[in-house]
Amino acid sequence: MNRFSQEKAPILEALNRYKAMRVVPFDVPGHKRGKGNRELTEFLGAQCLTVDVNSMKPLDNLCHPVSVIKEAEELAADAFGAEHAFFMVNGTTSAVQSMVMSVCKCGEKIIMPRNVHRSAINALILSGAVPVYVNPGMDRELGISLGMSLADVELAIKENPDAKAVLVNNPTYYGVCSNLKAITDLAHRHQMRVLVDEAHGTHFYFSEDLPMTAMEAGADMAAVSMHKSGGSLTQSSLLLINNGVSEGYVRQIINLTQTTSGSYLLISSLDISRRNLALHGKQIFHKVSAMAEYARTEINKIGGYYAFSKERVNGSTIFDFDVTKLSVHTLDIGLAGIEVYDLLRDEYDIQIEFGDIGNILAYISIGDRILDLERLVSSLSEIKRRYAKDKAGMLSQEYIRPQVELAPQDAFYAESESLPLEESSGRICSEFVMCYPPGIPILAPGEKVTDEILEYIHYAKKKGCFLTGTQDSQVNRIQVIREG
CATH class of the missing domain: 3.90.1150.10 (Aspartate Aminotransferase, domain 1)
Structure with a gap:
């Protein structure tokens, strides 16, 4: 018999008990359950503000859970088929970064597709890990990047047997899935960990008719955006671990970057949403x-x-x-x-x-x-x-294969200078350029600026794409590594 009752919601129950106690607050947050900020209370509602509370003994602590948060994480792990689930309140960005930083130290290699979310490349800047990029497949008709082929991953592993992990983006924003089980089995045969950016795949865990989940495939870690398709509040997410990955060590890595003031609005939304998905x-x-x-x-x-x-x-x-x-x-x-x-x-x-x-x-x-x-x-x-108009002159290319010259951390922290876009061709970029959403870089630190990339950037700007990542908010200039 399953020792977990998915009908329970420990954090919700603890918050309701706390509200019933009518405790006088001499702690943070300073709005004191909404009384100190009437306008905010009227906008968000007293129900919301009365549970915007600080960590305390009856409510546990996200940085080091020992009671109700611990129990809620165990229920989430059970619902998602993982050995452990961490509640994340800095978004799936934080979960992806924690995955990479848990398995790769400075100078160690990680195999990943280049059409990853910027959070994965940010993790390389933070950790000093070195990417081995696998160019994703391309659908020329649709102009979109696809998943990684097993053959391409196999070649990357063969050429980089010292890599510590393989990161798989599954599914992509468009819904495309790689052969996750075969890639996982291949990586494990070479003693590499498998990390899955499963931001867009929460719902896979609750249907037999949808693609295979990371945990089913035997992956070691997965970042799951509960707020995207699972119904929790924006910025709340799960990090799942499997195969004996150290819970204590991963918690330490998470605590390097995650807030010490975890929002109980976000934490409770994960608990409530997990229960809803597990039951319905x-x-x-x-x-x-x-x-x-x-x-x-x-x-x-x-x-x-x-x-x-x-x-x-x-x-x-x-x-x-x-x-x-x-x-x-x-x-x-x-x-x-x-x-x-x-x-x-x-x-x-x-x-x-x-x-x-x-x-x-x-x-x-x-x-x-x-x-x-x-x-x-x-x-x-x-x-x-x-x-509708004639399609002549429409640009369809969605993914441009990058020319990687430097590791992202080296490029990001290198001496750089600002150049107008039109003068930057041939130089090495030291910042990101991307359309958001989806947040997949057109250029990442350490990659060469090419005429093809500049054409794409100008076209995206002309069509009204929201370009981000550059120091220049207008994206008319770009930071490149200073020469000489």
Whole structure:
């Protein structure tokens, strides 16, 4: 019999007990359960402010859990099939960084796809680990980067037998999955740890019809964004560990960068959401998959748009596909994804997750309704009728293979100078340039600036992509390593 009752929510229960005690607070936070900031209380509600509390004996401590947080983490581990789960309140960014820093020390190699989220490359800057990049597959028709092929990972391992770990991005923002089980087995045969950025895969754990989870595949660690598809508050996440990875050591690594003032709003949202998914997740995500499939079918009936799905699976760089992701290719109606994104928001009051050069992504999850999806479909139909134009001159390239010259940490801390974009070709970049979302760098520290990359940046700016990462907020200049 399972010793864990998934109907329990230890942190929620502890907070309710604490509220009933009517304790007089002479601790932080200074708003004193909302009484000291009436405007904030009116905006967020007294229910919220009364549980925005500090760590204390009845409520445990996120940095060193021994009671209710410890129990809640054990319940989460059980629900996700892990040996241990850590509650993370600095976002999945912090979870990804903690994974990398737990297995790689300064100068040690880690094999990873180049289309990782910036958090993974930030971890290299913080730790001094050295990336061995595996270029992801490319879908030329859609202009998107895919997963890593097993053959490419095998070659990287063969050429770098001293690497400590392999990091897999699974699924990608678009829903593309690599052959996670085969990559994990391969890495383990070479005594390498397997880390999975599973930010967009929370729902995989609660459905037999969705792609394999990191824990099922036997991975050692996984970063899971509960707030993305699991229903918890923004910035709350889980870090899962497996295969005897040291809980105590990973906790020490987490505590290097995570706040000592963990928000009980975030912590309790993880506890409540875990319980909801453990009890009702299968029904929830069956419904989510059906809604996404309905929307995909209706969008493809419009013509011009292409809402892609499992028909793209090729057994390698698209080993599987997350059908809950409503990814739509837009170039055939003569509009960049970012242009459709802007039109949906500005003209139709619909906020989708992102638009890039060739695609849009509508994130469908536990809070969506068929009525809202019908509105999205009809708006896309109207956008095509009102704004479609000839697709001549549209840029489709979404991933440009980088020329890596230096390790990210070396480049980031090197002496640098600011140059106008047009004068930077051939120089080594010392900062990031990326479209956000999704936050995958176009350029990362240590990579050579090329004419192709500059063309892409200018095109992305012209089309209205939100470019970030540079010291120059206008992204007209770029930091490059000083020569000589």
